[in-house]
Amino acid sequence: MRETTSAIITVITAILLAGCGADSYMKKGDKLYALGEYHDAAAQYKKAYSATPAKERGTRGIRALKMAECYRRINYTPKAIAAYNNAVRYKQAGTEDLFHLAKQLMKNGSYKEAAKVFHSVLDSMPDHKQARIGLRSAQMAPKWKEAGSQYTIKKENFFNSRRADYSPMLAGDEYDQLFFTSTRNDAQGDELSGITGTKCGDIFVSQKDENGKWQKPQAIDTELNSQFDEGACAFTPDNRTMYLTQCKTDPSYPRYATICTSARSDASWGKATTVEITKDTLSSYAHPAISPDGEWLYFTSDMPGGMGGLDIWRVRLTSNGLGGVENLGEPINTEGDEMFPTFRPNGDLYFSSDGHPGMGGLDIYIAKPDTIGGGWIIEHPGFPLNSQGDDFGMTFEGLHNRGYFSSNRGDGKGWDHIYSFVNPEIVQTVKGWVYEQDGYELPEGIVYMVGNDGTNMKLSVKGDGSFVHEIKPGVDYVFLGTCKGFLNHKEQLKVEPVTQSEEYVLQFPLASITAPVLIDNIFYDFDKATLRPESTAALDELIKLLNENPNVTIELSAHCDYRGPEAYNKVLSQKRAESVVTYLIEHGIDKERLSPVGYGKDKPKTVRKKLTETYPFLKEDDVLTEEFIKTLKPEEQEMCNQLNRRTEFIVLRTTFGMFDKDGNLKNPPKDKSRETNVPEEEWTP
Structure with missing residues (x-):
């Protein structure tokens, strides 16, 4: 009897201890969940679920649902589906939970099962707009996959690691740098993120060598990267400023994503500085993108005033700071999430969304400016650019429809990887x-x-x-x-x-307004002022220049080297300058705009920096005087004499013919500047 009683007491004690342990795990999980640390929260919920007796079906269902929510948020799709199914089995899943299950089935490519669950949601809530879009997606996705598209994609394992690698961004004048975010082991810090279970993301870069081959990615080794998450970067058109997302963490309260800037000094990027887009400190600001003209900052945010979930917004960049914030509205934003905006240089806006009909997860969409009605026209580029997973983060190699993007297709842990894409359209x-x-x-x-x-x-x-x-x-x-x-x-x-x-x-x-401009390839008969026929091409270019700038007057000068009698050289150079002026007048240039001067050897050439690349024995600001030339080697002396024998011009004034005899502007610019966006001072009447 005592043994039986003892056994009963042991069982009861074990059950009580298990219950206390499960409750403790739940409290820890709830605290982590509130901080947004879903990976660590899921681990606590899983312990609580395992410690819950099978007969407590309702409690197990609630704890399974908590797990499912965490797995959904960190892209552990198979585990999320299993946890949601347990919540359904224990009758603890509501209509919105079924909607999330259907979305996870879409991300798993289980389109038939997803359609069934979407139908169940609509049976309970016929007005559930996103469920209706989801059902349409489940029906359309197999057709998109079968139809395919012109896109060719390839997983670029050279850039990828065993962790997450995403949001690639090409930079450099020749698109020879690829920046991307990675949580690989080379990222800074020793701790793992409670949000993802991996290291916090850092920005890495790969550079092409002189043969056009990508080099091993390296973390940016300046203060730009920190112990926090940095990523999803974009660049201004001049490549001098980087915009990026930074996510700081705090053990006591949630911290929200912010957008920062980093300035480039030579080849180094400075420490990230937060951009205050609004005074709202309880909203996230992420995924910056700069419009091709450099005048707008586009970004993702859940700030109040949106259409639901995450929306894409924009704010004007001015010399005096940021302008007002605008929501892009329909048809881009939906009740779902719109994220990762980026621009193709032709002005097309690419973004990712789970609120438009798609193939599962985040799909990439193209928003093209509507030149007739205004606004945007939305296109779905189909498969294989899009898949059942999350597809996002486009970057383009110039104007061509090729570049890189990121996707977690086929990865059970939801880790993102970098892919290349090519669409062979005629550009x-x-x-x-x-x-x-x-x-x-x-x-x-x-x-x-x-x-x-x-x-x-x-x-x-x-x-x-x-x-x-x-x-x-x-x-x-x-x-x-x-x-x-x-x-x-x-x-x-x-x-x-x-x-x-x-x-x-x-x-x-x-042509410079302040410095002498060489007229190259002007040839005369030996010891004469007669222009040779091969001079015509250079002179015609000068005529074109003067016609394009009709308010300019110039001094047209000819020069000789130091050899020969000074008086003779001066007369010869004057006649040569006059020969050029005569040619210009005969071809329609007003003689009042031209002043021929022969300098002989009086103005030896001053060496400019560009010339030192062709003549490395010369230095910038060297003056090719007779004394200087005679210090050089014989072959170098002849080169310098050739440089001194030249025809050039200098601008005297830029207001010829602009004013009448009373000093009033004859033809003040009016419509022309407005029609062409050219400042009035750039146009000649």
Whole structure:
């Protein structure tokens, strides 16, 4: 009898202890869940579930549901499905829980099962809009998968690790840098995130070598990365400022994602500085993207005033700080989550959503500007760019429809990996360089692009003075290259239809207003002032320049080397300058705009930095005087004499013909500047 009583007491004690242990696990789990540490919370809920007797079906169902919610949030899709099914089995799953189960089945590619559960949700709540979209998705996904698309994708294992790698972003003038976020073991810190169970994410970068081969990814080794999560970065058009997401953690209360900036100094990125988009400290701000014109910051947020879940918003970037915040509204945002905005350089907005009909998880969508009705037109690019998993984080190699994205398709732990994509569409582009005539690139240059189809754009150039932009077949374009302190240069381009992608190349050599400009390839008969026929091409370019800048007057000068009688050289150089001026007048240039001067040897050439690349024995600011030249080797002396024998011009003034005799502006710019977006001072009447 005593033994029986003792056994009963032991069983009761074990049950009580198990119950106390389960309750303790639940309390720990609830605290972690409140902090958003879903991975650690799930571990506590699992212990509580295992410690709960099978006969306590209701309690087991509630604890299974808690597990399911955690697994759903950290993309452990198979475990989430199992936990939701247990909650259903124990009759603890409500209608909204069934909706989440159906969404997880979609992410698992179980479309038939998902459709059944969506039907159950709609039986209980016929007005459940997202369930109706989910049912449509379950019906459409197999068709999208069967139809396929022109996209070709490839998992890029060179960039991937055994953890999560996501949100790739190409950078650099030649798109030779790939930044991405990774939770690999090389990330900073020793602790694992309570949210994901992995290390906190850091930003890594891979660089192409001189042969175009990607190098091993390395963590950015400056203060940019920290013990917290950094990732999902984007760059301003000049590649000098990085916008990124940072998620700090705190053991006592939830911390929300914030957007930060980092400035580049030479090749190093500085410490991240928080951007205050609004005064709201209880909302998340993440996934920054910069519009191609650099004027807007797009981002993801759950701030009040949205359409439900996470929405995509934007705020204007100005020289005085941030402007007002705007929600993009319909048709982009839905009651679901819209995330990871990014731009293709042609202006198309790519984003990911689980609120539009899709294949499961986050699908990638394309929002194209509606040029007729305004707003956006939404496209679903289909399979295989999209899959049953989460697909997001696009980045493009210039204007071509190729680049990289991230996806967790086929990964049971929900870890993201980097994929490449190619869509072989025909793209016609124009690439141009703005640079100082006889000098270096002009990164401050601006190119105005006007087309007879209504195109009217202001294009900034990159650090190397280049720009690339998409052009359309059948359109005639005019490009005006400008830069403060330089004369304008105009190019015209007529675009014909093509059967494969083609890039047109334009040059914009700008003549300085303040420094002498060499007129290369001007040739005279020996010891005479007669222009040789091969000089015509260079002189015609000068005529074009003067016609493009009709308010400019110039001094046209000819120079000789130090050899020969000084008086004779001066007379010869004067006659040569006059020969050039005569040619210009005969071809329509007003003689009042031209002043011929022969300097002989009086103004030896001053060496500019660009010239030292061709003549390494010279240094910048060397003056090629007779004394200097005679210190050089014989072959170097002859090179310098050739440099001194030159024809060049310098701008005298830029207001010729602009004013009447009373000093009033003859033709004040009016509509022209408004029609072309070109500042009035850039246009000549």
